[in-house]
Amino acid sequence: MSPSRLAAPAALVLLVGISAVTGVASLSGGEWWILGVSRLPRTAAALLAGAGLAVAGVIMQMLARNRFVEPSTTGTAQAAGLGLVAVTLVAPGAALWLKMAVATAAALIGTAGFLALVRRLPSRDPLLVPLTGLVYGGILGAAATFLAYERDLIQYVDVWMNGELSGVMLGRYEFLWAAGALAIAAYVFADRFTIAGMGEDTSRSLGLDYPRVVALGLVIVAGIAAVTVVTVGMIPFVGLVVPNMVARFAGENLRRTLPLVAMSGAGLVLACDILGRLIRFPYEIPVGTILGVLGALVFLWMLNARR
Amino acid sequence: MIETRALSVHLTGKPVLHDVSLSLPRGKLTALVGPNGAGKSTLLTALGRLIAPASGEILLDCVPLNTIPAPELALRLSILRQEGAVGPRLTVRDLVSFGRYPHSHGRLGVTDRAEVERAIDRLDLAAFSDRYLDTLSGGQKQRAQIAMVLAQQTDVILLDEPLNNLDLAHARRVMRIARQEAEAGRTVVVVLHDLTVAAAYADHLVALKAGRVAASGRPDQVVTEPVLSDLFDTEVTVAEVGGRRVVLTL
């Protein structure tokens, strides 16, 4: 392997090390249990959510054939939130897995709705697609907020929509491994998603069942987004910034770039979480807030670099 | 061989092709000509099964096209579209490799790799093979798209205006490749606007006008002053230069 190929894994290992020793409680005081119960689960959660969201972003970009979309700008996360509010209203005591299933189904329907919507748009202006997604997601998010407000669930919506890792503990994040599994599934079908990015006609010319590839992609994207929303809350911009950065340096042949996308997403979220623990030590800033600011800046820079 | 029987195609509800009956023989290069909007691209996309006919039939080697499973069709028929779509950021070699997808399903074997390299060489892309598509000129991109179609190595090859953006040397190269493919026993259909090129390279011409077949036959039957003047509603001169038909429009 070339040194540059080792750079991403090496950086990840370094970040994991920093994450393990960063926090209010000091490990030197003999409080080793903190590591197993809190620090390592939190670190794993950051890595899984980051890898999953970055992979979901790149798949979304292939399906929508647009560089500027990701689960938080296509109504996916908001639909998952809406589904969660709905299931919490109807069956407040439902098991977590059931809530997760409803959130995934809602995210699936919401994202399929987004794709159907943008398919009708004239393809001339690529920015029309994310703009439509922002408005569409805004409407879904508003519906969730309204429902929640009526029934006093508003604090839950806040938790779901603003990614935060400080509450992650052993036994309370494990669903995120499903996001990791879905990211691996995405890798198995990587070629199909790359071809889908060439459009429906090319996909069909190469013998693909295009609707099936889209359905598969939607399940992966919706699953990753829903799991993230339920366990740690939505973390914005990872799915946008990471794939665009990787595309710049390594292209978009997903068979080759997906591992790098996943590792970069994992590293970015973990780095931002560590930053959030340090900036106002001993207080914490949620990782979603940090990525919201950082991601918005990178996004603006990307828009400018387009010209 | 492809046959169409009383083929009609509608686009967004509007009839575009009317009652087209054609035979596109194996081992021959057929040129599809006609004015803008005549329906050439529509015919080609229907032959590639990318749009469904409103009525009539398309037969591929005497079998109705719509009964062939998609993975099998991808092994037998390839198509170059007129509008080069923007897709993922790929290198030329990656793009051409995707032409092998129907054969390899993503696991490129020795033959696949050899076909990819051959297609790259045939389109004179060796110097650009590791460059990203978005860093190429219009003609280089067009050649990469053609190489992808060629790598698919299908019995039927449909090319919609492959000479778009090509300089004269590469236009000649592409037409020679199309001829070689036909002589190797394939069914090659090429949409062309340059009638001099069509007359020089095609075995067989089909002229479309307003969605109908206006003329078809050998070059000496179709590339004539009366037929072409009528086809394009403008005066056309056909001269003979060095034993070849040359179409003059100005």
Ligand SMILES: Nc1ncnc2c1ncn2[C@@H]1O[C@H](COP(=O)(O)OP(=O)(O)OP(=O)(O)O)[C@@H](O)[C@H]1O
């Ligand atoms: N989506 C569509 N809906 C309705 N009509 C269409 C659509 N696409 C094309 N047409 C019309 O169908 C006719 C045939 O179009 P087609 O693209 O097949 O022409 P062509 O012969 O390939 O022309 P050119 O030489 O300009 O490429 C044209 O009159 C065009 O305006």
Ligand SMILES: [Mg+2]
């Ligand atoms: Mg055309």
